[in-house]
Amino acid sequence: MSIFYFVAFLSIFFALMTIFAKNPVHSVLYLVITFFTFTVHYILLNAQFLAVVNFIVYMGAIMVLFLFVLMLLNLNKESEPMKSNLVKIMGAIAGMSLLATLLGAFRVLEINNDYVTGNTDVGLVENLGKVLFDEFLLPFELSSLLLLTAMIGAVLLAKKETKESNG
């Protein structure tokens, strides 16, 4: 399907805009668009549960948190620290080397003409819920513990420091 290639092109384009935008707020907004294209990818794979969760958790919660912190700290283009051009070029070369290594490794893999089609039912909420609450019940409960710990940690870290003499 050519719609995959179109959406993949959009994802790569907006991901590049994310890392090259000078203004941090623009960067966050481009990342939101990138995550939206990822949601479209999940829909193409018929992973409906993941599409909804990606939409709500990533675009709704995480990116709003980023945007909130950026606006709380009042960051803009003027206060943005920039690296020197030499470091930028070296970083880009290092990343490209990683990409070349990965692509070279994929070439060595035996060529298979298998296709990923979106007509499987594993991504529906019903099937995923059955697996999640049967096979993966313990990890699911542990992840709730992880979220609780993270919440307590975040509140403790971001709390304004009170007088030390009280303690």
Place this chain on the structure above:
Amino acid sequence: MDSVIQTIQGIPLNHYLIFCSVIFSIGVIGVLIRRNVIIIMMCVELMLNSVNLLLAAFSAYRGDASGQVFVFFVMALAAAEVAVGLAIVIMVYRNTKSVDIESLSKLRW
């Protein structure tokens, strides 16, 4: 005839591999070339998302739901990581008035 239909509506698995590798590499480049701590955390999110998509693609390819459950756990982990990370960023900003990653270099010793 069946394979023709599959060819029309399916995407080769290799293309998913290549696409997710490109997105992952963009995330790595972003971590290397930016100095703003918040942007670096966003690039980490980008890398996590590319891996998530590849897991979902393999899960759809194999017809096994475990991969998509794993993606769900990665998303829960990412939410926890962002909450703690941004709290640390706010704390560092309160002490140093800067979100430059270099301001953390005093943690070396």
